[in-house]
Amino acid sequence: MLAKRIQPMASQAKRLYVELMFQVMGRALQAVSEVDGEVQKEAQVLPEGFLFEMMVMPEGAKLIVEHIGGGRFHYHGDSAPRAVNVSIQFKHLTHAFMVLSFQEKTSIAFAHDRMLVDGDVSYAVRMTRVLNRLESFILPKIIAKRAVKEYPDNLHLPEKLISAAQIYLKVATHFIQTARA
């Protein structure tokens, strides 16, 4: 309670940013899975109807996507039609914010125990690769390098996604500035 009074704006901004980022990522995940062969190859192994969730503990923002077959993802917003198969759970809003604002790489965040994986680990590993691919796709190279362990050398941006990248960048930089202030 005390913390809320001291830093209302910072926390509010983080919350908004994480929610927005989840929405951007959810939509981008669906879009990328429609055009990128690499993502499709990874996703094809997942069972049809497979539900993947990223969430902030305890009851914070959520991102849910479903593998609808053929390596395609469908974005469900923040509510799942049934129990999810794999859930990646950030222990705190701050940790989600650090990862989603590219101050901490996803792989480092795992190494730092910032999040828990619930469900089949091999699917979680696969989804992490998909997310890495996604991040390097929709982010400008300079930011993507901070987000993933290694920047893939076989990345060719389809026209469709270049605009997404620009929107993403605007959102990201804006929020990093306001949230840090």
Next chain:
Amino acid sequence: MSNSYYEFFCPVKVIAGKAALEHIPYELSGLAAKRPMIVTDKGVRAAGLLDPIIAACEESGLEIVSIYDDVPPDSSTTVVRDIAAVYRKEKCDSIIAIGGGSAIDTGKAVNILVSEGGDEIAKYSGAGVLKRPLKPFLVVPTTAGTGSEVTSIAVITDEKKGVKLPFTSSYLLPNAAVIDPRMTLTLPPHITAATAMDAMTHAVESFTCMAKNPLSDAYAAAAIKKVSHSLLQVMDNPKDSDARLELAQASTMAGIAFSNSMVGLVHSLGHATGAICHLPHGLCMSLYLPYVLEYNLETIRGPLGELLLHLEGPEIYSATPASRRAEASISALRKLRDALYKRCQLPRTLKETGKVTEEQLDQIAEMALDDGSIMFNPKEVTLKDARAVLQRAWA
């Protein structure tokens, strides 16, 4: 590599050294346990390893109520259910797991069922399902390698579904791990070598992978020093109980290190190879270790170079220029593998195992990429990378 944040947890009491087994009755009474059940396998019983434990308990007036000695090398949900049924029938109140990885994992899983109730162990699979402490549980390892006595994970095969169920919870950790040199004294040479190299790999990967931290580093470095110093001594003189104890402690220390900082690509490849070609885990570790370190080299040059001190000792460390230490560490490990090959033919390449075909490499690479430990490898691994490492490990 940043280590700006870490977590370290190991609440297991370690009871190690000469006459450690004789502490079991006291430890159990401290946990208010009066009716312990032993969970073990036929090999352990046949080797006579239960005798000193049973004698130690009897001398203290503590009766071992039940002994289940039929744990298979790959434990299953059925076995766990059967053991839980015996435990309940005999009104046991605690578990002593005696053996290698499988017996220990089985003990952990049985403890879930007898503490939480029910017959369906699958229900408790996953992370963080358990919310409270389980029954009193002691572990006596009989191999010096897996480190399972200090890890909060158990893996049990669900035969019906044909999948491996992971269980992770800090409540799976035993109340105490009892390390007595008598337990590993009769371990045959090739198992001694392979399991010690598993411990070595736990320590090296823990020290060089992404979740390394100052506390796990301390355990890992000390474990590496002990294995380097004592493994060949034990190979040349299997009855050397001091050196045996050193290996057993190293295994526990490496277990503490990797359960807090995880392992990397050596384990990803090893798990895949174990599943596809049915090779023992320790053998796979020994086999892949130098090739993976070479693959990771530029990312781990600093920490790998530091390990030279523990692998080769201060003279060689100080005589090696800092820029060459990482390579020298890999050479030291290769030298150790050569020495083990000479003594017990522990394979150094996939070809030397005689159980892997070149056609299987693609399958191994693909499966390795799905292994959880690959997330903690310091360098990103693509299918092509994994395939290249396997090719180098081929011959």
